[in-house]
């Protein structure tokens with residue numbers, strides 16, 4: 001099974017979580033701002049920061065352009081100031097392509113201005129590792 005981890009991170013918080021998720025999967029995290037072509041993928045972890053209540057359009061455009069039959073499963077993780085799940089637009093896009101993401105998402109708090117100093121932190125990373133293991137187990141059946 002080919003697993004890949006992609007992310008879009010303006011400030012580096014999501015990048016840190018993506019690297020933990022990727023390490024757990026035994027792959028390198030792919031920054032979609034730098035690398036546009038997705039390698040052969042069965043299961044795709046998708047990481048995103050949240051800006052003004054939504055993921056960046058760079059990530060949305062990237063997912064919109066993914067060939068529909070390219071990916072069989074997906075799992076979402078976010079970082080944001082509130083730690084709330086704001087993945088609706090991504091979910092709509094993926095569902096439209098016939099990809100149903102894993103039902104649980106990993107939502108970490110990320111540092112933003114004076115809030116959440118030091119986040120994501122080791123506790124967040126451990127949560128991300130547990131999330132990754134859970135998704136891998138579910139996908140492997």
Ligand SMILES: Cc1cc2nc3c(=O)[nH]c(=O)nc-3n(C[C@H](O)[C@H](O)[C@H](O)COP(=O)(O)O)c2cc1C
Nearest residue numbers: 009010011012013014049052053079080081082110
């Ligand atoms: C321009 C901007 C807008 C943001 N808007 C929100 C928001 O609406 N809700 C929220 O919870 N966090 C918001 N944040 C905080 C980010 O989601 C948080 O810092 C996140 O960890 C950023 O991820 P990144 O470092 O990977 O870019 C905003 C941050 C920036 C820079």
